[in-house]
Amino acid sequence: xxxxxxxxxxxxxxxxxxxxxxxxxxxxxxxxxxxxxxxxxxxxxxxxxxxxxxxxxxxxxxxxxxxxxxxxxxxxxxxxxxxxxxxxxxxxxxxxxxxxxxxxxxxxxxxxxxxxxxxxxxxxxxxxxxxxxxxxxxxxxxxxxxxxxxxxxxxxxxxxxxxxxxxxxxxxxxxxxxxxxxxxxxxxxxxxxxxxxxxxxxxxxxxxxxxxxxxxxxxxxxxxxxxxxxxxxxxxxxxxxxxxxxxxxxxxxxxxxxxxxxxxxxxxxx
Amino acid sequence: xxxxxxxxxxxxxxxxxxxxxxxxxxxxxxxxxxxxxxxxxxxxxxxxxxxxxxxxxxxxxxxxxxxxxxxxxxxxxxxxxxxxxxxxxxxxxxxxxxxxxxxxxxxxxxxxxxxxxxxxxxxxxxxxxxxxxxxxxxxxxxxxxxxxxxxxxxxxxxxxxxxxxxxxxxxxxxxxxxxxxxxxxxxxxxxxxxxxxxxxxxxxxxxxxxxxxxxxxxxxxxxxxxxxxxxxxxxxxxxxxxxxxxxxxxxxxxxxxxxxxxxxxxxxxxxxxxxxxxxxxxx
Numbered sequence: 001x002x003x004x005x006x007x008x009x010x011x012x013x014x015x016x017x018x019x020x021x022x023x024x025x026x027x028x029x030x031x032x033x034x035x036x037x038x039x040x041x042x043x044x045x046x047x048x049x050x051x052x053x054x055x056x057x058x059x060x061x062x063x064x065x066x067x068x069x070x071x072x073x074x075x076x077x078x079x080x081x082x083x084x085x086x087x088x089x090x091x092x093x094x095x096x097x098x099x100x101x102x103x104x105x106x107x108x109x110x111x112x113x114x115x116x117x118x119x120x121x122x123x124x125x126x127x128x129x130x131x132x133x134x135x136x137x138x139x140x141x142x143x144x145x146x147x148x149x150x151x152x153x154x155x156x157x158x159x160x161x162x163x164x165x166x167x168x169x170x171x172x173x174x175x176x177x178x179x180x181x182x183x184x185x186x187x188x189x190x191x192x193x194x195x196x197x198x199x200x201x202x203x204x205x206x207x208x209x210x211x212x213x214x215x216x217x218x219x220x221x222x223x224x225x226x227x228x229x230x231x232x233x234x235x236x237x238x239x240x241x242x243x244x245x246x247x248x249x250x251x252x253x254x255x256x257x258x259x260x261x262x263x264x265x266x267x268x269x270x
Numbered sequence: 271x272x273x274x275x276x277x278x279x280x281x282x283x284x285x286x287x288x289x290x291x292x293x294x295x296x297x298x299x300x301x302x303x304x305x306x307x308x309x310x311x312x313x314x315x316x317x318x319x320x321x322x323x324x325x326x327x328x329x330x331x332x333x334x335x336x337x338x339x340x341x342x343x344x345x346x347x348x349x350x351x352x353x354x355x356x357x358x359x360x361x362x363x364x365x366x367x368x369x370x371x372x373x374x375x376x377x378x379x380x381x382x383x384x385x386x387x388x389x390x391x392x393x394x395x396x397x398x399x400x401x402x403x404x405x406x407x408x409x410x411x412x413x414x415x416x417x418x419x420x421x422x423x424x425x426x427x428x429x430x431x432x433x434x435x436x437x438x439x440x441x442x443x444x445x446x447x448x449x450x451x452x453x454x455x456x457x458x459x460x461x462x463x464x465x466x467x468x469x470x471x472x473x474x475x476x477x478x479x480x481x482x483x484x485x486x487x488x489x490x491x492x493x494x495x496x497x498x499x500x501x502x503x504x505x506x507x508x509x510x511x512x513x514x515x516x517x518x519x520x521x522x523x524x525x526x527x528x529x530x531x532x533x534x535x536x537x538x539x540x541x542x543x544x545x546x547x548x549x550x551x552x553x
Contacts (some may be wrong), residue, residue, distance in 0.1 A: 134369050168369045171411040216362050223327055224365035227357040228378040228425060229349050239376040240391035 009128045016247060017059035018130045022139035024248045025127050028255050032123050035259050036116055042108060044262055045115045045270040050268055051258055052119055069125045070118055077117050081110040093174045137163040157233030165221070173214065180209050274433050274464050275301040275324060279333035282319060290416075293319045295487040297333070301433070302410050306456075306465045308475040308495075311484030317468045320484070321437040324466065325355040338432075353382065356426030360438040362418035371413075371421055372397065372406040373380070378429040396427040400454050416447025420454055433464035438467065452477070472499075473513045476535065483508055515539035522546075 017025075039045055056066060082255075090105025131139070141160035148156055181191060184205050191202050196235075274328045280297040293316045301307055311317045322328040323335050326342035336340045338353045359365050368374040372393050379389040397403045400420040410418055419439055426434055438456060440448040452474055459465045467474060475481050475495055482492040485508045491498060498504065499516045502523075512520060517535045522529050522543070 098454040134373070164368055167368060168410070173408075176413075217361075220359060220361060220364035221367070223322070223376075224357075224359055224422075225367060226327060226353055227325055229352045229358075229381040229429060230377070231349060231381060236380050237383050237385065237389070239380055239384075239386050239393065240373070241386050255380050 009125070010132045011061045011065065011129045013060040013130075015058060015060040015130070016251075017126070019243055019247055020130075020251055021244055021248045022131045022135040023142055023242060024244065024251060025131060026136075026139055026143060028251065029123060029127050031255065031259065033120060035262055036119050036123070038221050039262055039266045040112075041266060041269055042115075043113050043122065045112055045119070047265055049115055053174040054124055056122060056126060059130055061126070065129065066122050066125055069121050073117070073121060077114050080117065081114045085110040099208060125127060133167050134164070137167065138238075138240065138242065139205060149183050154233050157236070160234075169217075172217075173210070176213060177206065177210055180213075273300045274303045276336045277301075277323070277333070278336075280320075280323065280330050280335060281332035282323065282328065282330055284319075292487050293398075294323070294330075296491055299482065299489060299492065301464060301466060304459075304462055304464055305479065306459045306467070306479045307465065307469045307482060308478035308480070309484060310470060310472065310475050310510060312470060313322050314377045315484040316487040318437055319483050321435050321466070321468050322330060324433075324435050325357055326351050327357075328478055349382075352528070353429055354431055355435060356429055356431035357411040357434045357435045357437060358419070358422050358426055358439045358540075360441050362422055362442070363472045365422050365425070365479060366410045366418060369409055371402065371405075371408050371410060374410065374421060375406075375424045375428050376426055382429065392428040392430070395419065395426075397421075398457070399427055400424045414447060415443045416450040418445065419443060421429070423451070423454055423458075427458070433466065434458065435466040435468070437468050438470070439467075440471065440474065448474075470510070472516075476513060480507075483510070519543075 013016040036045070036048060039048065056063070084104050086100065088106040088109045089101070089103050091108070092104045093101060094104055094107065095102040128136075137160060140163070141156060144156045144159070147153075185191060189202060189205060191206070192199070194202070274414050277297050279296050280294055281292060281296040283291045284293055285291040285483055286493060295316075297320065309317050309320065313457045319328065323342065324337070326335075326337075326348050327345050338354055340347045340351055341492045342348070342351055373395055375393045377390050379392045384392065394403065397406055400423050402417065402420050402424060405413065405421075407416065408491075413421065422439075423434070440451050443451060448471075455465055455467060456477055467478065469475065477494055477500070480492055481498045483490045483498060483504060490508065491501070491504055493501075499510065499512060502520055505512060511517075513535075515538070519529060519542060527546060529546050
């Protein structure tokens with residue numbers, strides 16, 4: 001049962017968004033988030049919505065996956081919308097009921113904030129849906145590499161290696177947990193009955209063997225890495241060098257044009 | 271023949287240097303270039319400790335281990351030693367580092383500072399040498415035990431070692447996986463790579479040029495598999511089990527039948543038995 005857990009959210013598809021350099025995707029994501037926060041009128045955010053919707057369709061990731069993401073934070077969206085609707089007191093009074101007064105400005109604001117949150121969710125999910133965890137790890141290592149110039153060379157390398165090994169061992173450890181749980185059940189442990197406290201207590205006989213096995217694994221892995229001439233980050237050259245291709249430049253140009261259009265709309269639209 | 275590894279008066283203990291807890295006790299062994307050496311012994315005989323001595327993962331308390339003229343006690347040249355003597359361990363899961371096969375195989379060359387093109391070339395070569403080229407973009411956890419172990423071998427091969435030590439690399443595999451790995455080991459040895467195979471399966475030992483029997487931290491005997499398999503007293507004393515054909519011949523000898531006991535596999539055993547039967551018919 002535990003085996004079916006997928007780690008990361010990668011959705012395999014053959015799209016231009018999938019093929020973009022993960023570094024560019026991370027940087028563009030940050031830029032999109034910043035611009036979505038900068039714009040402050042409904043007209044611009046509507047324009048951004050149309051553009052991001054187009055990118056989403058281009059990624060060939062099933063739309064229902066994004067819908068699932070939005071559903072997960074629907075309470076937050078509704079809460080924000082209501083709060084904004086109630087507290088913004090501009091424009092004409094639209095609804096007057098007992099102590100509740102909702103103005104035109106409030107409705108406008110509520111729609112705007114909801115759209116902003118939805119866009120943030122979609123654009124972030126787009127990154128994890130279209131990049132493998134390995135690609136993201138490599139990208140983070142590469143993006144952090146300037147830190148080496150301020151004396152943190154080893155820190156970057158160690159962090160990247162830790163992420164790589166963690167990703168690599170997730171399925172192995174899940175398999176091991178499964179085995180330990182089965183063997184404890186065979187000895188009469190009841191792992192899924194009783195109160196919360198009892199359940200937590202029952203997990204101890206699973207966690208302790210898992211921990212001791214992991215430590216043993218770590219020792220063996222260290223031996224194996226040393227045997228393969230691992231000597232810290234010094235002098236290590238990665239086989240897969242990330243290079244920007246035409247697609248990446250196109251993505252950058254399209255995005256910059258979009259940002260410019262967004263700013264213009266935001267300044268001149270009334 | 272030239273020696274690739276020379277072990278002289280090696281003494282080692284995990285606890286301290288008292289003479290009580292010796293895991294390796296006065297080991298002397300020369301490993302020749304290009305040979306297939308098999309080290310056999312039951313659990314706790316010190317064979318895995320000896321393996322870790324060969325590439326400097328452990329250092330001798332007394333005595334020396336010398337690889338191609340470099341002593342393993344020399345910290346400055348450890349990388350050279352590990353480049354020369356690669357090692358494949360028992361548990362395939364604990365020696366694969368990356369989530370993609372080809373990136374794992376690239377780990378060695380990357381550490382050695384090979385250029386990306388050179389790494390790529392070595393990875394492709396190593397993967398095709400172990401017949402795993404088609405899996406280069408697969409996740410290791412989707413592979414079988416035998417396939418994982420072959421990926422581990424490719425990871426060592428990519429460093430272009432002259433010698434590979436297999437530390438019970440077949441112990442955790444099913445019969446099919448074991449067969450795959452042993453076939454790969456034989457193939458590599460034929461291509462000129464020195465092989466040190468550590469195992470407790472006597473079956474695997476018969477392919478070796480020389481067989482080394484270990485017990486209690488000592489080397490009891492180093493000889494050809496032929497001579498060792500027919501030394502019944504030694505085999506019994508060390509608690510090892512003979513491969514099936516040799517077991518049969520031994521049973522015949524025990525019954526008092528005069529038979530050539532220097533057999534090797536099923537074919538030899540058949541020939542030896544046929545010889546005896548013919549002799550009986552003539553009488």
